[in-house]
Amino acid sequence: MKCSYCEWRCELKEGNTGVCGSYTQVNGVIKERYPHRWTSLNAVHIESLPFYHAYPGSRTLLIGSSGCNFDCSYCSNSYIARESPSKLYLFDLEPKQVVRRARQTGCHNIVFAVNEPMVSLQSIKEVAEEAQGAGIPVGCMTNGYQTPESVEVLSSICSFINISLKSISSRFYYKYVGIRNIEPILRNIKYLAARNHIEITTPIIQSLNDHEIDGIAAFIYSIDPQIPWHVFRLLPEYKMKDYHHPGIEEISFKLEEARKLLPFIYFGNFVGSDWVSTLCPDCGTNVIERINLGGCGGKITKYLLQDGKCPDCSSKIPLFGERVEWDAVV
Amino acid sequence: MSLGIIDVVEWQTAVNMRQGTKVDVRGPLVEIAQKTLDTHPYPGDLDPESIDWVASVALDLYKSYQPRLMMLSYAQPYFLSVFQETPQNERKAMVEQIFREINRFCEETAMTPVILGTGGFVPVAGYIDLSHLDGLVLGGGMVGRYAGMYNPTKQDLAYVKSSKFIKSVFSKDELIAHFGGDEEFIKRLPDYLLTAREGYIFKTFGSIPRPFYMLPAENETIPLYSPLGEVDSITGIRKLIENALPTQDIALVIIEGAGFEEFPQPYSICGNNLGWYQYAPGDGQYLTITTGNHLAYHSYLPGFKHYVEDSEDREYPFSGLFARNELDTLGYSFAGRSAAVGTRSILTHMSSGADITIECFARGLYNYGTIAVVNSSINND
Numbered sequence: 001m002k003c004s005y006c007e008w009r010c011e012l013k014e015g016n017t018g019v020c021g022s023y024t025q026v027n028g029v030i031k032e033r034y035p036h037r038w039t040s041l042n043a044v045h046i047e048s049l050p051f052y053h054a055y056p057g058s059r060t061l062l063i064g065s066s067g068c069n070f071d072c073s074y075c076s077n078s079y080i081a082r083e084s085p086s087k088l089y090l091f092d093l094e095p096k097q098v099v100r101r102a103r104q105t106g107c108h109n110i111v112f113a114v115n116e117p118m119v120s121l122q123s124i125k126e127v128a129e130e131a132q133g134a135g136i137p138v139g140c141m142t143n144g145y146q147t148p149e150s151v152e153v154l155s156s157i158c159s160f161i162n163i164s165l166k167s168i169s170s171r172f173y174y175k176y177v178g179i180r181n182i183e184p185i186l187r188n189i190k191y192l193a194a195r196n197h198i199e200i201t202t203p204i205i206q207s208l209n210d211h212e213i214d215g216i217a218a219f220i221y222s223i224d225p226q227i228p229w230h231v232f233r234l235l236p237e238y239k240m241k242d243y244h245h246p247g248i249e250e251i252s253f254k255l256e257e258a259r260k261l262l263p264f265i266y267f268g269n270f271v272g273s274d275w276v277s278t279l280c281p282d283c284g285t286n287v288i289e290r291i292n293l294g295g296c297g298g299k300i301t302k303y304l305l306q307d308g309k310c311p312d313c314s315s316k317i318p319l320f321g322e323r324v325e326w327d328a329v330v
Numbered sequence: 331m332s333l334g335i336i337d338v339v340e341w342q343t344a345v346n347m348r349q350g351t352k353v354d355v356r357g358p359l360v361e362i363a364q365k366t367l368d369t370h371p372y373p374g375d376l377d378p379e380s381i382d383w384v385a386s387v388a389l390d391l392y393k394s395y396q397p398r399l400m401m402l403s404y405a406q407p408y409f410l411s412v413f414q415e416t417p418q419n420e421r422k423a424m425v426e427q428i429f430r431e432i433n434r435f436c437e438e439t440a441m442t443p444v445i446l447g448t449g450g451f452v453p454v455a456g457y458i459d460l461s462h463l464d465g466l467v468l469g470g471g472m473v474g475r476y477a478g479m480y481n482p483t484k485q486d487l488a489y490v491k492s493s494k495f496i497k498s499v500f501s502k503d504e505l506i507a508h509f510g511g512d513e514e515f516i517k518r519l520p521d522y523l524l525t526a527r528e529g530y531i532f533k534t535f536g537s538i539p540r541p542f543y544m545l546p547a548e549n550e551t552i553p554l555y556s557p558l559g560e561v562d563s564i565t566g567i568r569k570l571i572e573n574a575l576p577t578q579d580i581a582l583v584i585i586e587g588a589g590f591e592e593f594p595q596p597y598s599i600c601g602n603n604l605g606w607y608q609y610a611p612g613d614g615q616y617l618t619i620t621t622g623n624h625l626a627y628h629s630y631l632p633g634f635k636h637y638v639e640d641s642e643d644r645e646y647p648f649s650g651l652f653a654r655n656e657l658d659t660l661g662y663s664f665a666g667r668s669a670a671v672g673t674r675s676i677l678t679h680m681s682s683g684a685d686i687t688i689e690c691f692a693r694g695l696y697n698y699g700t701i702a703v704v705n706s707s708i709n710n711d
């Protein structure tokens with residue numbers, strides 16, 4: 001029986017698992033092996049994930065399970081993504097309990113991150129439905145390797161989605177991620193961009209994919225130039241942990257060119273980055289100031305938009321959802 | 331005011347530590363910081379080479395600044411024991427290596443070392459998961475031996491009081507009576523503090539999802555090597571050093587994860603507790619050593635709702651959970667020159683209060699580089 005959650009479309013025999021190790025066949029039905037089991041639960045800034053153009057300033061309940069359908073050689077979270085769930089501590093929380101924790105901790109939205117949400121799609125769907133019933137928006141971070149059936153589900157339960165586009169070439173994906181064909185990811189980005197708020201994230205590994213910056217920018221531009229693009233300076237871990245770190249000056253130079261196509265480019269994962277604030281594309285005013293404190297995202301320090309517009313030239317800055325103060329009562 | 335010089339390998343920037351904003355600064359201490367950071371990239375929390383990094387950076391700092399008081403902190407025995415499977419003989423070898431490094435440092439600087447091991451470990455016996463309770467439970471620090479509980483129901487309280495893995499449950503009133511403390515401390519107290527039985531760890535909202543291998547033991551006492559004399563409690567170390575500073579240059583060395591089994595002879599036995607509360611490696615223990623006061627006067631009880639305070643206008647964004655800064659620490663109050671180096675990130679500059687502190691910029695064991703925290707008034711002298 002074929003699993004239809006992601007494009008691996010693994011053949012699952014009764015009791016066996018596929019690439020992600022998260023699904024199995026039980027009496028002719030594909031089931032999650034660890035439903036409603038979570039490794040991570042935390043209250044974080046939405047910008048830290050990163051989402052820079054969705055509910056700016058809000059407090060997010062970050063939740064993650066375990067496992068992944070990719071085997072990225074440089075994975076930063078391999079201790080969760082590539083580790084057997086039997087070796088991790090998993091919280092057993094039903095959807096109502098997750099939503100209750102979000103309320104208790106003053107979180108304004110819920111985002112599935114840390115690992116690939118597709119490996120727990122049914123659990124995520126149930127949490128999302130419970131959250132939506134309580135008026136809590138839901139988002140996720142994904143690698144975009146879903147089947148058309150799954151991406152339709154994801155699109156229906158998550159209103160804002162950050163998709164990792166690691167390269168524009170199948171060759172890179174084959175060598176460093178383990179999949180043969182990038183096409184499903186490009187297809188899904190287009191699908192989700194037409195229906196949801198999306199942001200795109202690309203880990204840059206110098207000399208491996210930095211030459212693709214122009215190509216990736218052109219692809220995003222072809223969908224919608226206003227899509228925020230988060231480029232992050234990858235500090236490889238896992239199988240590539242001794243690989244050198246990308247040079248900031250060189251990558252910044254290349255991104256300056258790309259910024260002519262895409263006004264909302266961010267470059268993070270290094271402390272003190274000058275590239276984490278939002279600039280007005282028309283007049284260059286710094287309209288949302290952020291700082292990077294470590295990690296691929298940032299934290300807002302000043303929010304200067306007035307009704308979503310630049311205070312200097314009144315240009316509209318594309319944002320999904322309302323501005324939310326960290327302390328705003330849910 | 332303090333300045334932060336950040337180095338992320340081949341790229342540096344400077345910030346005002348209070349606001350987190352960029353600054354364009356020059357000055358003798360800033361130059362020392364820039365050069366030292368550029369020469370010494372941090373190997374990483376889980377890389378044993380970080381042990382050599384401390385003494386190498388400290389020696390460079392000594393040569394360029396000539397401090398009379400230094401603090402060196404080593405966190406690798408702690409990180410490598412808690413987050414990796416590290417056998418006892420390797421832990422002991424690590425501490426021996428640190429002692430060789432300290433000897434190398436002291437031979438070159440003629441500083442008198444005062445060396446403290448923060449306590450030994452026990453294997454993980456199990457996890458305490460209270461996520462099914464109605465009330466909210468938050469673990470404290472990287473390793474949750476203590477947890478704060480908020481708004482529990484009667485059933486929640488009955489459950490935790492009957493759990494065989496929970497050693498004790500203290501109400502807020504009991505905590506105030508035990509710790510005392512100022513308003514800043516008391517307003518952050520949980521409704522209840524839970525303490526785990528030795529070897530058990532709270533897995534809660536906000537816990538690190540990494541697997542754990544060892545946990546700090548209930549270390550009521552810890553080993554201290556001090557040619558300056560003995561003290562009964564870690565609160566006495568500051569005074570011991572201050573009394574000797576007029577005639578000696580001193581290096582306070584903190585070795586996290588070194589207990590009596592790993593610490594070489596000779597040592598004296600030093601108290602590491604306030605009644606039933608034993609310090610585990612972390613902010614409370616570091617600051618108690620360098621302020622000379624128990625945690626109710628400088629830090630917060632483990633399990634406080636730190637995320638609530640993380641608003642956009644929060645000051646000292648590079649100093650983690652600390653709302654207070656520039657505390658009355660050993661280095662901050664010393665009139666002579668002081669410097670510090672450490673692999674426990676934020677805790678190094680918070681607890682040292684030195685003229686210049688160099689520390690790793692690691693968060694959740696991810697290595698983002700290094701930072702030097704510089705006292706700007708001394709930089710301008």
